[in-house]
Amino acid sequence: MRRRQFISDSLIAGTVLGTVPFACTHSFDTEVLILGGGISGLYLAYLLDKAGKGYILIEGSDRFGGRMFFHPTIQQDVGGRGIGDKYKEIMSLVNDLDIDLIDITELTGGGRSYYVNNTLIPSFENRADDPALLEFVTPETPPDLEALDDWYKRSDLDQSYSDYLKKLGRTDEEIALLNISANYNDVYNTSCINSLHSRAFRKFNGSKVIYNFAGGTKSLINAIVESLKGDLRLNKIVTSISAKDNGITVSCEDGTSLKAAKVVCTLPFSTLRDVDLDLSLNPKQKTAIQGLSYTAITQIHFDAIEPYWEADKLSPSMWTDTALERIMTFGFGDDNRHLVAWVNGKGTHQFDTMSDSSIANFLLSEMKKIRPASEGKIEYTGTHSWGQYKFNKGAYCEFNVGQSSLFEDMIKPAGNVHFAGEHTATHSRGIEGAAESAKRVYNELMI
Ligand SMILES: Cc1cc2nc3c(=O)[nH]c(=O)nc-3n(C[C@H](O)[C@H](O)[C@H](O)COP(=O)(O)OP(=O)(O)OC[C@H]3O[C@@H](n4cnc5c(N)ncnc54)[C@H](O)[C@@H]3O)c2cc1C
Numbered sequence: 001m002r003r004r005q006f007i008s009d010s011l012i013a014g015t016v017l018g019t020v021p022f023a024c025t026h027s028f029d030t031e032v033l034i035l036g037g038g039i040s041g042l043y044l045a046y047l048l049d050k051a052g053k054g055y056i057l058i059e060g061s062d063r064f065g066g067r068m069f070f071h072p073t074i075q076q077d078v079g080g081r082g083i084g085d086k087y088k089e090i091m092s093l094v095n096d097l098d099i100d101l102i103d104i105t106e107l108t109g110g111g112r113s114y115y116v117n118n119t120l121i122p123s124f125e126n127r128a129d130d131p132a133l134l135e136f137v138t139p140e141t142p143p144d145l146e147a148l149d150d151w152y153k154r155s156d157l158d159q160s161y162s163d164y165l166k167k168l169g170r171t172d173e174e175i176a177l178l179n180i181s182a183n184y185n186d187v188y189n190t191s192c193i194n195s196l197h198s199r200a201f202r203k204f205n206g207s208k209v210i211y212n213f214a215g216g217t218k219s220l221i222n223a224i225v226e227s228l229k230g231d232l233r234l235n236k237i238v239t240s241i242s243a244k245d246n247g248i249t250v251s252c253e254d255g256t257s258l259k260a261a262k263v264v265c266t267l268p269f270s271t272l273r274d275v276d277l278d279l280s281l282n283p284k285q286k287t288a289i290q291g292l293s294y295t296a297i298t299q300i301h302f303d304a305i306e307p308y309w310e311a312d313k314l315s316p317s318m319w320t321d322t323a324l325e326r327i328m329t330f331g332f333g334d335d336n337r338h339l340v341a342w343v344n345g346k347g348t349h350q351f352d353t354m355s356d357s358s359i360a361n362f363l364l365s366e367m368k369k370i371r372p373a374s375e376g377k378i379e380y381t382g383t384h385s386w387g388q389y390k391f392n393k394g395a396y397c398e399f400n401v402g403q404s405s406l407f408e409d410m411i412k413p414a415g416n417v418h419f420a421g422e423h424t425a426t427h428s429r430g431i432e433g434a435a436e437s438a439k440r441v442y443n444e445l446m447i
Contacts (some may be wrong), residue, residue, distance in 0.1 A: 002379055012252050022057020029258045030056040030231070032445065035250065036266035037236055038066020039080075039431055040420045042224045044095065044264060044438040047156070051446070056258060057228075058236035058250070061391050065221040067422075068431065074301045074382040076330060076338060077217050079395075080431045084207020087428070089435035097223040100214035108210050108406045110329070115320040115370040132319040132326075134178035135195070139169030140360050142196075148204040148427040148441040151197035160401050164192035181325040184398050185295055185345035193404045239265065240276035243415050247382075264441050266421040266434075269410075270294040270393035281416055284409035292403060292423065293412075296387030298348040300341040300363055303379045307337060312373035323350060324366050339378075348387050359383050396430070397423040411437075418444055 032048065034041045037059030048055050063069075067079040082104070083090050092174040094101065114121040116131060124130040127137050142164075145151055157164075161184065162175050172180075175187060184190040213219045225232065239255040241263060251257040265272065271294040281289070309316040316339060324341040331338035343351065343365065351359055360380035367374045386395040399407075411424040420441040425433030 003366065009369070027259065028261050030054060030306040032056075032264065033248070033250055033258055033260035034202055034264045034266065035241075036060075036066065036421065037064040037232065037234070038266060038421070038434065039068055039090075039221075040263070040266040040434040040438045041066075042221070042228070043089065043435045044074075044266075044420060044442055045228050045230050045232075046093065047438065047442045048445075049227070051442075056231045056233065056260070058233045058238070058252070058258070060235070060237040060253075063236050064225050064232070064234070065217060065382050067376070067386075067392060067395070068217040068221055068376065069384075070216040070218040071294060071384055072384070074384065076340075076381075077212075077300060078299055078301075078384040079217070079386075080445045081212050081217050083213075083431055084205060085209040085211070086205050086207040087432040087435075089439055090432050093224070093435070094220065097220070097227060099220050099223060101211035102214050103209055104212050105208070105210045108328075110317060111315045112317040112319055113314040115318060115322060117321070120370065120372075122254050128250050131321070132181075134174050135165070135182060138165065140167070142168055144197070144203065145196050145200040148200055151193050151200060152404045152426075154193070154196075155405055157196060158191050158193050158401060159402055161187040161190050161192045161195060164195075164248040165379045166275045174284065177321065180321050180347070181319065181342075181344055183295065183344055185293065189400050189403045190293070190400045191404060194398050198429065201427075205428065205432075218271050238275055240278070241265065242276075242278040243280065243417065244278060246361060247436055248416055262416045262445060263419065264418045264420055264445070266419075266438075268294065268394065269397065269423055270394055271391060282412060284406040285412065285414065288403065288406040288410035291400075291407075293400045294387075294392075295383075295396055295398045296348040297345045298351050298383060298387065300343070300351070300359060301330070301381045301385050302339055302340060302341075302373070303381055304337040304377055305379055306377045308371070308373040308377040312371075314371075314373075320370055322366060322370055323347060324363070324370070327371075336439065338381075348385060351383065351384060352388055354364070356383065368411060413444060 017327045032055040034044055034057040037057055041057055042064060045055055045057050069079040071078045112132060118332040120361055127133055165175050181185045238250055239253050240251045242249045247259045248263045249257055249259050250263060269289045269416055273289050316329050325340045325344065325347055328340050328342055329339045363380050367378060388390055411419050418441045422434040424437045
């Protein structure tokens with residue numbers, strides 16, 4: 001495929017690269033300036049291209065894709081990679097760009113072994129006793145939201161996830177156990193709205209088939225980037241956004257700045273809060289930018305030199321009450337020897353201060369303890385901390401109690417600055433949510 005040339009000087013994108021700016025206003029560098037080159041920024045650029053509109057897109061890191069990140073040393077995707085067959089925006093992009101997918105549905109429902117209370121346990125006969133299912137198999141049936149976009153409208157349901165689980169019949173002991181590896185920072189602070197929205201997404205989106213991208217998410221990201229006609233710039237860390245004079249001025253750490261009629265900001269609020277903002281933000285938007293919670297996730301990757309699970313006849317995937325939390329098989333097909341210890345929330349803190357070699361040693365000794373058959377059979381390949389990664393400072397937004405009431409206001413345009421990104425998605429979640437938000441902003445721009 002054609003390799004695109006990245007232009008790093010201040011050029012008027014539409015004029016140079018042959019697309020048509022919305023309205024050629026010569027005091028602006030571009031009519032539309034997109035901040036962030038993750039899937040939401042790239043998809044918006046793709047839609048603008050299709051409409052023949054010009055834009056400049058700037059990205060702070062040295063690569064595109066954001067949280068769709070094929071890690072260069074780990075040689076695996078460490079961020080979002082699973083998509084569903086009913087992901088409307090993403091599947092249309094996949095079809096347009098002729099991207100090969102791999103059906104991984106069967107791999108998502110596999111069994112697991114356990115290490116709980118210093119004991120290796122092959123499996124739990126009774127689903128109700130399974131600590132990995134405490135969140136999902138509750139004594140009472142949890143209420144369902146009635147629509148995909150109900151979650152931010154149901155302030156009556158907004159309470160801490162732990163209180164909610166208690167009402168569903170979970171004991172304090174069970175809640176403490178499930179909190180070890182629940183997909184949140186801490187079930188005592190996070191709102192049950194996050195969980196209700198996930199359930200609603202599974203129910204109403206209705207995807208039955210789960211895919212990964214053949215060759216990793218870089219296949220999709222590279223294909224989008226190569227198809228784009230606009231002006232894309234890497235290594236442009238945004239430090240301020242100002243709506244002072246006529247137009248919006250965006251300044252970057254390298255001393256450059258760009259002036260645009262409209263800006264679309266896809267930066268997660270976890271990094272936007274470090275940007276100097278001189279904008280007419282509404283009060284709830286200000287609160288959300290400053291305080292929206294993001295889930296910390298640390299992944300410790302390793303390879304099995306030999307398939308040790310064939311020796312002890314237990315599932316390689318594990319649920320544990322140790323610092324490694326969950327061990328997941330990560331590869332598929334010929335690459336089925338790749339595993340990851342997936343640590344969520346407060347459990348990530350202890351790894352934040354450890355060196356890479358300390359983490360490697362910790363992994364080997366802990367695995368020897370919880371899975372004796374793995375001794376001498378595993379090789380550490382690297383760690384990625386989403387909480388520490390400077391361009392995200394968290395894996396994805398999670399609403400603490402009270403924060404979903406900020407949502408409707410936090411996604412409104414602030415004058416000519418529009419907001420996209422997974423944290424602004426009204427209906428979907430994850431990769432599809434990010435793409436859906438780009439479509440919403442595209443419609444806002446086209447009005
Ligand atoms: C571990 C993990 C697993 C996941 N699994 C799934 C999954 O299986 N399925 C699914 O659908 N979703 C999943 N997701 C979520 C999905 O990856 C994200 O929702 C989606 O990729 C977010 O896209 P985005 O464009 O909103 O944000 P991003 O991809 O984060 O894009 C924002 C961009 O802004 C840039 N940026 C940040 N600050 C600045 C700055 N100051 N200046 C300039 N640029 C800046 C960043 O570098 C980034 O490229 C997962 C995410 C993680 C982290």
